[in-house]
Amino acid sequence: xxxxxxxxxxxxxxxxxxxxxxxxxxxxxxxxxxxxxxxxxxxxxxxxxxxxxxxxxxxxxxxxxxxxxxxxxxxxxxxxxxxxxxxxxxxxxxxxxxxxxxxxxxxxxxxxxxxxxxxxxxxxxxxxxxxxxxxxxxxxxxxxxxxxxxxxxxxxxxxxxxxxxxxxxxxxxxxxxxxxxxxxxxxxxxxxxxxxxxxxxxxxxxxxxxxxxxxxxxxxxxxxxxxxxxxxxxxxxxxxxxxxxxxxxxxxxxxxxxxxxxxxxxxxxxxxxxxxxxxxxxxxxxxxxxxxxxxxxxxxxxxxxxxxxxxxxxxxxxxxxxxxxxxxxxxxxxxxxxxxxxxxxxxxxxxxxx
Amino acid sequence: xxxxxxxxxxxxxxxxxxxxxxxxxxxxxxxxxxxxxxxxxxxxxxxxxxxxxxxxxxxxxxxxxxxxxxxxxxxxxxxxxxxxxxxxxxxxxxxxxxxxxxxxxxxxxxxxxxxxxxxxxxxxxxxxxxxxxxxxxxxxxxxxxxxxxxxxxxxxxxxxxxxxxxxxxxxxxxxxxxxxxxxxxxxxxxxxxxxxxxxxxxxxxxxxxxxxxxxxxxxxxxxxxxxxxxxxxxxxxxxxxxxxxxxxxxxxxxxxxxxxxxxxxxxxxxxxxxxxxxxxxxxxxxxxxxxxxxxxxxxxxxxxxxxxxxxxxxxxxxxxxxxxxxxxxxxxxxxx
Numbered sequence: 005x006x007x008x009x010x011x012x013x014x015x016x017x018x019x020x021x022x023x024x025x026x027x028x029x030x031x032x033x034x035x036x037x038x039x040x041x042x043x044x045x046x047x048x049x050x051x052x053x054x055x056x057x058x059x060x061x062x063x064x065x066x067x068x069x070x071x072x073x074x075x076x077x078x079x080x081x082x083x084x085x086x087x088x089x090x091x092x093x094x095x096x097x098x099x100x101x102x103x104x105x106x107x108x109x110x111x112x113x114x115x116x117x118x119x120x121x122x123x124x125x126x127x128x129x130x131x132x133x134x135x136x137x138x139x140x141x142x143x144x145x146x147x148x149x150x151x152x153x154x155x156x157x158x159x160x161x162x163x164x165x166x167x168x169x170x171x172x173x174x175x176x177x178x179x180x181x182x183x184x185x186x187x188x189x190x191x192x193x194x195x196x197x198x199x200x201x202x203x204x205x206x207x208x209x210x211x212x213x214x215x216x217x218x219x220x221x222x223x224x225x226x227x228x229x230x231x232x233x234x235x236x237x238x239x240x241x242x243x244x245x246x247x248x249x250x251x252x253x254x255x256x257x258x259x260x261x262x263x264x265x266x267x268x269x270x271x272x273x274x275x276x277x278x279x280x281x282x283x284x285x286x287x288x289x290x291x292x293x294x295x296x297x298x299x300x301x302x303x304x305x306x307x308x309x310x311x312x313x314x315x316x317x318x319x320x321x322x323x324x325x326x327x328x329x330x331x332x333x334x335x336x337x338x339x340x341x342x343x344x345x346x347x348x349x350x351x352x353x354x355x356x357x358x
Numbered sequence: 359x360x361x362x363x364x365x366x367x368x369x370x371x372x373x374x375x376x377x378x379x380x381x382x383x384x385x386x387x388x389x390x391x392x393x394x395x396x397x398x399x400x401x402x403x404x405x406x407x408x409x410x411x412x413x414x415x416x417x418x419x420x421x422x423x424x425x426x427x428x429x430x431x432x433x434x435x436x437x438x439x440x441x442x443x444x445x446x447x448x449x450x451x452x453x454x455x456x457x458x459x460x461x462x463x464x465x466x467x468x469x470x471x472x473x474x475x476x477x478x479x480x481x482x483x484x485x486x487x488x489x490x491x492x493x494x495x496x497x498x499x500x501x502x503x504x505x506x507x508x509x510x511x512x513x514x515x516x517x518x519x520x521x522x523x524x525x526x527x528x529x530x531x532x533x534x535x536x537x538x539x540x541x542x543x544x545x546x547x548x549x550x551x552x553x554x555x556x557x558x559x560x561x562x563x564x565x566x567x568x569x570x571x572x573x574x575x576x577x578x579x580x581x582x583x584x585x586x587x588x589x590x591x592x593x594x595x596x597x598x599x600x601x602x603x604x605x606x607x608x609x610x611x612x613x614x615x616x617x618x619x620x621x622x623x624x625x626x627x628x629x630x631x632x633x634x635x636x637x638x639x640x641x642x643x644x645x646x647x648x649x650x651x652x653x654x655x656x657x658x659x660x661x662x663x664x665x666x667x668x669x670x671x672x673x674x675x676x677x678x679x680x681x682x683x684x685x686x687x688x689x690x691x692x693x694x
Contacts, residue, residue, distance in 0.1 A: 097659035104615040105518075106605055110410055114656035117403035118396070131520030131607035138532070138606070143402075158520035158606070231510075 063122070064095045065325050066115030068136075070128040070152075071103045074262045075294040076314045077126065080151065083318030084124065094322065105132035112136035116143045122325035125161075127152040130203050134159035146328035150321045151312075153203045153338075163324045164338045167312040169204050172343040173211025173291065176310040177257075179347060180289050181219045183307070191255035191287060194228045194246050196239060196267075198259045205234075208259045208291055224255065232259075236266050243270035258290040261297035261309065268305075279304035280348065293346055293358045301351045308347040311358040317341055376683045380627050380643035383679065384650060391654050398657055407653050409531040412542035413600035415645045417616075418623040419549050420593030422641045423586045425624050426553070426566045428633025429483065429490035431587060433475050434594040434620060436501025438613030441468035441598030443505050446519040446608020447512040449526055461526050468602075469595035475501060476591020480584035490587075502614070509610035520607040530604030538600050545593065550638040562586065566633030623648050626677065 065088070072078055088094040097120060101108035105128045115123050116139060123140055125147055127133040133149075137159035140147040149164040184191065195212060198205025209229075216224050228250055230242035243266055247253060251274075256267060271277040271286055278284040281304070290297050293311020300306035320339055327334065344358050375382075391398040417434050424431045448454050448464045475497055482493035513519045528534045529541070553559040561582050564572040573579045601612055627644025629636025651672055655665045 099656055100665075102615065105607070105609050106601060106612065107615070109605055110406070110652070111656055113406040113410075114403070114653060117398075117400055117406060118657055118659065129518045129607065129609055131518035132605045132609050132612075134520045135527075135530075135532070135604065135606040155518070155520050 060093075062093045062095060063326065063329055064097060064118070064120045065322070066112070066118070066120040066123045067096055067098045068108055068112050068115065068123060068125040068127075069098060069100045070108065070126045072100060074260070075296060076151075076260070076262070076292050076312070079294065079314035080126070080318040083315035084150075084322055086315075087319040087322040091322065091326070094326070101128050103128055105129040108133065109136045109139075112147075113139060116140065116145055120145060121329045122146045122148065124148050124150050124321045124325055126150045127154070130155040131158055137161050146325060148321050148324050148328070151204065151317055155203065162328050162337070163334055165317050165320045165324060166338055166340055167204065167317070168340040168342045169207035169291075170211035170214070172310040172312070172345070173208045173259075174215045175345055176289055176291070176308050177212045177215035177224070178219055179345060180287075180308055181215065181223050183347075183349075184223050190222060191224050192250065192253050193224050193226045193255040193257060194230060194243070194250065194253045195226050195257040196242075196259055196263055197229055197231050199232070199234045202234070205259055212257050226257075227253065232263060232266075234260070234262065236263075239263050240266035240269055243267065244273065247271075247274050247276075253286065255287040256289075258288060261290050261292035261294045261300075264290070264296050264300055277305075280307070293344065297346075298355065298358075301346060301348065302355070304348070306348070308345065311344045311346050312341055313343070313358065377628075377640070378643070379679055379683060380640065380647055384643055384647045387647065387650055387654065391650065391657075395654055395657050398654065403653070403657070405531075405535045407649060408539045409535060409604065410653070411645050411649045412531075412538035413597045413604065414616075414619060414623060414649060415542045415642060416545050416600060417594050417597035418620050418641045418645055419546060419638050420590035420597075421620055422624050422627075422629055422636065422638050423549070423553070423562065424490065424590045425621075425629050425631060426562050426633055426636060427583060427586050428566055428631075429583075429586070430494060430621070430631075431479060431490065431590045431594075432494040432498040432617065433479060433501055434590060434597075435613035435617045436498045436505060437472045437475050437591060437594035438598040438601055438616065439505035439610055440501045440508070441471055441595055442602040442608045442612040443508045443512065443519075443610050444468060444471065444608075445599060445602050446522060447508070449522050450519055450608075451512065451514075456523075461523070464526070465599055468599050469592055472591040472593070472595020472598065473588060474591070475594070476588035477584075479591065480587035483587060484580040484583040494587075505610040505612075509608075513608075518607050518609045522603065522606050522608075527603050527606050530600055530602070530606070532603070532606070538604065541596070541600065545596065546638060546642060549589070549593075550642075553638055558582065558585075563634055566630075566635070568634075619648060 067081070067084060069077065069081060072081060085096060088096050097115065097118065099111035099114070101111060108128050109132065112123055112125065113136065123145060125133065125136070127149060130153060134154055137147055137154055141160065146162040149161045151166060153164050153166055154161050195209070197209050213226070216226055228246050230239070230246050232239035232242065247270055258264065258267060267288065268277055276284050276286050288306050289308045290300070290306055291310045293309050294314070297306060297309040301309055324334065324339065344354065346354055346358060397403055417438065421431055421434060445464050445468045448467065449460055454460045454463060479494050479497055482488045483490045524532065528537055531538045553562060561572065561577045564575065564577055565579055565582060569579050602608055605612070623644035624641050625631055625644070626647060627636065627640035627642070629640050651669055655668060660668065
């Protein structure tokens with residue numbers, strides 16, 4: 005008899021644990037009662053939607069996050085939280101997919117079941133997210149893609165807040181080639197490539213390649229492309245074999261500041277990790293403009309960084325969600341952040357603005 | 359006489375409770391969900407919950423057969439990924455795309471891939487005497503590598519491929535939410551019957567308890583072990599079809615993160631990892647419980663870093679319950 009008592013007690017304890025958790029469920033309640041008018045979007049470079057106005061209503065926005073393993077995503081996510089707190093009438097519910105497309109789709113379905121007013125989605129996969137976008141469309145819940153677009157033609161999100169990746173990469177490479185021409189230098193380049201399932205990675209690659217094709221003859225020769233799948237280990241393995249088979253490489257393109265760590269490791273191993281001006285220096289240009297990129301510019305390892313504004317994009321997502329919830333129409337579905345080209349020449353001037 | 363009858367009844371009740379303990383835990387959580395979690399009982403959420411259970415039940419059912427034998431099959435996740443890539447390619451980019459044969463042939467080919475992996479695993483374990491851990495870890499790596507390689511070759515520069523036909527996506531529940539649930543239910547019923555009501559099923563338990571004794575008793579051990587892996591591979595192929603249809607895209611890493619949920623469903627349900635005890639019915643409970651926990655935690659809007667923590671604690675609690683039953687000595691029938 006005693007043993008059955010124990011079992012029943014355990015079952016009840018489990019149930020109690022759940023009910024306690026239920027009572028203590030903590031949403032990111034940021035709202036006060038009144039909804040002050042949101043400040044005008046501080047985004048001269050971005051085509052932001054019309055300014056939202058407070059109406060005393062409170063809204064719930066589901067934030068579907070892929071992973072929080074990069075500084076860009078951390079800063080972007082923090083900006084979403086800060087903007088929601090600033091507006092005062094938004095409750096955020098969050099879900100992290102841990103880089104699993106199937107889990108992310110399930111999480112967005114759960115947002116729909118919860119009855120959220122809008123979804124902001126940092127997609128894990130531009131094609132697989134189409135299923136969740138369709139579900140949001142059917143449920144009449146606006147979905148805003150944050151920084152990563154849906155693969156064209158697979159689904160129709162209500163808005164996409166994106167970096168103008170191709171143009172930013174193009175301008176950055178164009179600047180580097182002009183600078184190299186001034187200094188009468190030429191480079192053999194290794195280009196790292198992100199995950200080709202990520203539209204951003206594809207656009208960056210295309211932007212860099214287009215500038216090299218147009219302006220780079222005799223200056224920049226891309227001798228090797230190394231896929232990274234946005235993974236440090238994959239990137240490092242590719243860099244090590246690439247540097248071994250092409251020891252004369254003296255330039256690298258990083259499609260994200262996220263990849264500085266494997267680049268530093270690989271170059272250190274072959275004794276080529278040295279700042280600008282050193283004979284052993286390998287010229288690097290990068291993308292993102294996060295804290296690591298900033299540090300590399302400050303320390304003289306990086307020639308240029310195409311800075312996308314994580315904070316601006318996060319804020320714009322919240323403002324766009326609010327506009328869509330209120331039934332306002334957007335001038336364009338895709339809202340582009342044209343970014344800021346930070347170079348070793350203008351770094352001191354602009355270092356506080358990204 | 360009366361005392362003996364009461365004892366018999368008590369034993370019967372103990373066995374019933376033991377076999378169905380996770381069902382009771384599931385029901386407790388279900389009731390808590392209905393009472394405490396807003397929107398849990400909505401029609402939309404229930405549909406999604408069942409749709410999410412369906413493919414997990416299919417692949418976990420296959421793994422249950424292998425675990426009952428005291429083995430493991432790591433290759434299930436890479437079968438899901440590889441099937442997803444090839445299936446999407448066949449449906450969208452191949453000469454078959456758009457023809458009436460595209461969907462049936464895709465299903466046959468993807469399930470066939472699972473069966474081939476199952477045959478390789480089965481031969482390695484039953485004929486070459488490789489531990490299933492080693493054999494299936496090897497095929498898992500091969501399958502995962504092939505999935506990424508085919509993805510890079512077939513998807514023309516992109517890693518994933520969307521735009522699957524609507525008729526195919528119906529298999530994942532798009533437009534016909536009950537279809538994946540019916541598929542999973544039929545598979546469950548067939549394989550539950552196979553394990554509980556046939557000689558083959560009895561032999562599987564006998565091998566799981568003691569393969570040497572089973573062999574001496576005339577059970578075709580090698581043949582049966584081979585078949586277990588074929589079943590596991592084939593059902594992983596079916597799950598790949600459902601997952602791909604559900605997500606509307608072929609993704610080379612589709613199955614990568616699923617193994618914890620697959621093996622968790624089997625073990626939490628009550629199937630003994632050492633073999634010989636448990637069953638497909640237990641796995642159904644494990645699938646329903648694990649999916650329910652994820653669903654409830656998401657609906658509660660619990661901050662993300664608590665979710666895994668709570669999930670882990672609940673899974674441990676369920677495992678402890680199973681262990682208590684084991685220690686109480688009410689197990690030992692050798693089958694569920």
